[in-house]
Structure formats: C-alpha cells, structure tokens
Amino acid sequence: MFNFVRLVLVISALGLTHTYADDETTSGIQEYRDLLADINPAELWILSGEDLWFSAAGPNEASLEECDLGKGRGVTKGVYVELPRYFPDVGKVMDLEQRLIHCRMVIQGFSRDEVTSYPFTKRGEETSAIEFLVTFIASESKGMRMNIPLEHVAEQNMFDLGKQLFYLRAGTHDFGCITCHSGDNKRIRLQELPNFRNAEQARKTYGSWPAYRVSAGEVRTMQHRLYDCFRQQRFPEAIYGDDLITALIMFLAKSADGGVYDAPAMKR
Amino acid sequence: MAFVRFRVGFWAVCFILGLSKIAAADNLSPELGVLLEEGLRSKGPVKVEQFLQLDPIQKFCSDSGVNIHSEEAGALMSEALEQIQYPDDDDYVGDWREGERIAQSGKGLRFNDSDDTINGGNCYACHQIRKEELAYGTLGPSLYQYGKLRGYSMQVLRYTWAKIFNPQAFLICSNMPRYGHKGILTMGQMRDIMGLLLDPKSPVNE
Numbered sequence: 001m002f003n004f005v006r007l008v009l010v011i012s013a014l015g016l017t018h019t020y021a022d023d024e025t026t027s028g029i030q031e032y033r034d035l036l037a038d039i040n041p042a043e044l045w046i047l048s049g050e051d052l053w054f055s056a057a058g059p060n061e062a063s064l065e066e067c068d069l070g071k072g073r074g075v076t077k078g079v080y081v082e083l084p085r086y087f088p089d090v091g092k093v094m095d096l097e098q099r100l101i102h103c104r105m106v107i108q109g110f111s112r113d114e115v116t117s118y119p120f121t122k123r124g125e126e127t128s129a130i131e132f133l134v135t136f137i138a139s140e141s142k143g144m145r146m147n148i149p150l151e152h153v154a155e156q157n158m159f160d161l162g163k164q165l166f167y168l169r170a171g172t173h174d175f176g177c178i179t180c181h182s183g184d185n186k187r188i189r190l191q192e193l194p195n196f197r198n199a200e201q202a203r204k205t206y207g208s209w210p211a212y213r214v215s216a217g218e219v220r221t222m223q224h225r226l227y228d229c230f231r232q233q234r235f236p237e238a239i240y241g242d243d244l245i246t247a248l249i250m251f252l253a254k255s256a257d258g259g260v261y262d263a264p265a266m267k268r
Numbered sequence: 269m270a271f272v273r274f275r276v277g278f279w280a281v282c283f284i285l286g287l288s289k290i291a292a293a294d295n296l297s298p299e300l301g302v303l304l305e306e307g308l309r310s311k312g313p314v315k316v317e318q319f320l321q322l323d324p325i326q327k328f329c330s331d332s333g334v335n336i337h338s339e340e341a342g343a344l345m346s347e348a349l350e351q352i353q354y355p356d357d358d359d360y361v362g363d364w365r366e367g368e369r370i371a372q373s374g375k376g377l378r379f380n381d382s383d384d385t386i387n388g389g390n391c392y393a394c395h396q397i398r399k400e401e402l403a404y405g406t407l408g409p410s411l412y413q414y415g416k417l418r419g420y421s422m423q424v425l426r427y428t429w430a431k432i433f434n435p436q437a438f439l440i441c442s443n444m445p446r447y448g449h450k451g452i453l454t455m456g457q458m459r460d461i462m463g464l465l466l467d468p469k470s471p472v473n474e
Contacts (some may be wrong), residue, residue: 157299164297164330165304167330167331168296168300169329170326170330172377174326174329175445176330179443186405187405189403230379231379231380235319236308236310236314236316237308237314238307239306242307243303243307
C-alpha cells in the first residue's frame with residue numbers, strides 16, 4: 001500500500017495529475033496497472049502448481065491425476081469456469097479449494113488438518129501448495145466463458161444462501177458485501193470497487209482471480225479475497241474450506257456467468 | 269422403561285440443541301444461521317455469538333428487496349433518533365488534530381486486532397476530508413470545507429453529532445457505521461472528529 005501510494009504521489013508530482021484529484025488519481029492508478037501488465041509473476045505459480053498436480057505426494061504417494069474436478073478424472077482444462085458445482089460422489093456442492101481438500105485427503109491420504117492448516121502464504125514464509133495448485137488449475141480455463149447453469153437443486157440452494165450472505169449486514173459496523181460492491185464508480189481510499197450487481201463488472205472482477213498481488217508478493221485466491229473481505233467487514237474469521245465461503249463464491253460466480261475468464265491477473 | 273427414558277432424554281437434548289441454534293441465529297433464515305455458525309470462528313475482539321444477533325436495523329437492511337420508504341423504515345429511523353446521546357454542556361468540538369488521526373485510522377474490531385486496540389473511525393476510507401489527503405474513498409460524500417459550507421451553529425453541531433452517532437436515524441440502511449450507538453468510538457473521539465469537521469481553525473475549513 002505504501003509503495004502504491006508513493007507511486008501515485010510520484011505520478012502526481014510529475015504533473016501527470018494535478019487539478020481534478022478524482023479523475024487524475026484514477027488515471028494514475030491505471031498507468032500503474034499498465035506498467036504491471038506485461039510480466040506477471042503468477043507464471044511461476046502456474047508452473048509450480050502443474051508440477052504439484054502431477055507429482056506423487058502424501059502417505060499414498062499418489063498424484064492428483066485421479067482427482068475429478070467436475071469434468072472427469074485428471075481433467076484440468078475448463079474446470080474452473082464451471083465451479084463451484086455439485087459433486088455426486090460426496091453429495092454436495094464444492095468450490096475448487098474444497099474439491100482439492102477432498103482429493104488430497106482421499107487420493108493422497110493427507111489428514112484434513114494437513115491440507116487446510118496453511119491455505120494462505122504468510123509473509124516471508126514458504127508458499128502454500130494450495131495457492132500453487134489453484135493458480136495452475138484456474139489458468140487452465142483462461143479465455144473460456146464462465147458457465148454456472150445451477151442445474152442441480154443443491155447448486156441453486158448454495159446460490160440462494162450466497163445471495164443472502166451477500167446482502168447480510170451485521171457486526172459492529174453493519175457492513176456487508178453490498179456496502180462496497182453495490183454502486184458504480186466507488187472507491188475505498190484509492191481502491192476502485194466493482195459493483196457486483198452489474199454483470200459486466202462482476203464478470204471482469206470474478207474473472208481476474210486468482211491474482212498476483214504486488215502488495216503481498218504472492219498469488220491470492222478467491223478464498224483469500226473473501227477471507228480478507230470478512231476481516232475488513234469486521235466479520236468473524238471464516239473457517240478455510242467451509243461451505244460458507246463456497247456459498248458466496250457460488251453467488252459471485254453466477255453473477256459473472258457468461259464472462260470470459262482471464263486469470264491469473266495482476267493487482268496491487 | 270430405562271430405554272424410553274433414554275429416548276426421551278435424547279430427544280429433549282436434540283430439541284434444546286436445535287432451539288439454541290435457532291436462538292443464536294435469531295433474525296437470520298435458519299439455513300443461513302447454521303451456515304454462519306459453522307463457517308465462522310470467534311477471534312480477537314470479534315465473537316460469533318454477538319455477530320449472529322442481528323438488531324432490527326440490521327435485519328431490515330439485510331433483505332435484498334428492502335424498501336427504505338416503508339412504514340417500518342420510518343419507525344426504525346425514529347427509534348434510532350430517540351436513542352441518540354448528546355454530550356453534556358453542549359461540548360461538541362474537540363481537538364481537530366486528534367480527530368485527523370482518528371479519521372486516518374482503520375484499526376480496531378477486526379479479527380486480527382486485539383481487545384485493547386484503539387478503534388479508528390476510518391473516515392478517509394469513504395470520505396474526502398482534508399484536501400492534502402489524496403488517498404480518500406468515494407463511498408460517502410466529500411466533507412472538505414464541511415463547516416465552512418454549513419456554518420457552525422448549534423443546529424449544525426447537533427445534527428453532525430447525531431449523524432456520526434447513528435446515521436441510520438437520517439438515512440435507513442446507510443453504509444456508514446453507527447459510531448456512537450454501537451460504541452465504535454468513544455464520546456471523546458467523536459468530539460475530536462467533530463473538531464476536524466467543525467472547528468473553524470481546522471484545515472478542513474480553511
């Protein structure tokens with residue numbers, strides 16, 4: 001954040017922005033983003049994730065090639081744009097990260113704790129295997145269209161719950177998703193806020209996660225984005241891999257239906 | 269007989285557990301209540317049990333089809349207005365320098381904060397205030413020259429205080445937190461925010 005603010009200030013000082021703070025601050029941010037667009041370090045996450053996907057691991061020394069992410073065993077192409085979805089073998093709706101938890105437990109033999117205790121990389125510590133895997137699998141849907149038909153009743157139910165959660169206003173500050181994501185052209189500090197009630201903005205935003213975060217020096221997943229939204233909303237901590245966040249992801253994914261998926265992106 | 273007693277006891281326990289779940293998720297749909305109860309954990313100053321107790325305004329505003337012009341909306345606003353506490357001795361205007369610090373700080377009441385974190389107001393997240401601060405949000409209106417444009421009369425002071433104390437009294441389902449009503453800021457902190465906006469010497473009013 002500090003570097004980002006400094007960059008904006010430098011751009012201001014150069015005279016590129018001067019009188020109308022709003023427009024020019026925004027254009028400064030856009031210039032910064034253009035500078036970032038060329039080389040995305042998330043490429044490294046894709047390569048590492050691919051390695052992990054095909055490598056034998058866990059007590060069973062099995063690779064994840066037996067894992068069915070919704071389009072058949074071992075298929076990674078195009079699965080992300082159809083998730084979350086209902087999985088008949090477990091009788092419930094899962095997002096990508098819940099499904100990976102399931103596969104790493106059932107196929108590779110890890111304990112639940114082993115595959116859920118370190119979902120988000122901490123500063124200065126080793127990168128979470130989950131972020132590698134998710135980035136690889138998500139990248140396998142790049143250029144495809146979001147396709148969330150909600151055909152199964154359990155999918156429709158998850159969507160309904162996710163919608164209720166999106167509109168929920170609670171906690172000490174009465175915040176909810178809608179506080180920041182229901183109007184056009186709004187910002188928190190300098191951060192522009194997508195309006196998730198607008199299909200075009202929902203598609204663009206949903207289609208940009210996971211993303212390499214310059215501020216973190218890491219790729220962050222949609223699960224992490226929502227975990228951190230909850231923190232800022234003054235909500236309690238969301239338990240990683242629980243159905244709560246999956247419901248919200250289902251609502252957001254459906255809101256982005258039909259959009260071209262374009263991740264991993266790069267963000268400040 | 270013992271078996272029957274066991275069964276009765278078993279169902280009684282289930283019934284009580286079921287009831288407590290519903291009670292904890294009061295004002296939420298039962299399904300969402302269970303989802304939240306299972307998917308959230310208390311951490312730092314944020315407690316799941318408190319979080320799940322929506323108050324009438326939160327319940328009203330959580331409806332995706334909310335009608336903010338309804339009779340219920342009017343009743344909730346009137347009640348909010350009646351509950352506002354004003355400072356003693358009409359002492360509304362505190363230290364604008366301290367107010368600026370509070371307006372800049374987004375700390376407090378997040379699950380990564382501690383119980384003794386001093387809460388900020390985080391006003392700049394949504395409002396332009398001093399013109400020197402460029403990193404301001406636009407969810408709320410600009411407050412630059414707040415007092416200069418509105419004057420410094422007792423009516424302006426009382427209204428502004430009330431708006432910070434409980435914005436729901438003036439605009440139901442407003443995005444702005446109820447800083448006084450929910451105890452986010454102390455009376456002293458609110459006075460300092462008032463100073464930032466309504467002290468003629470504050471840089472906001474230059």
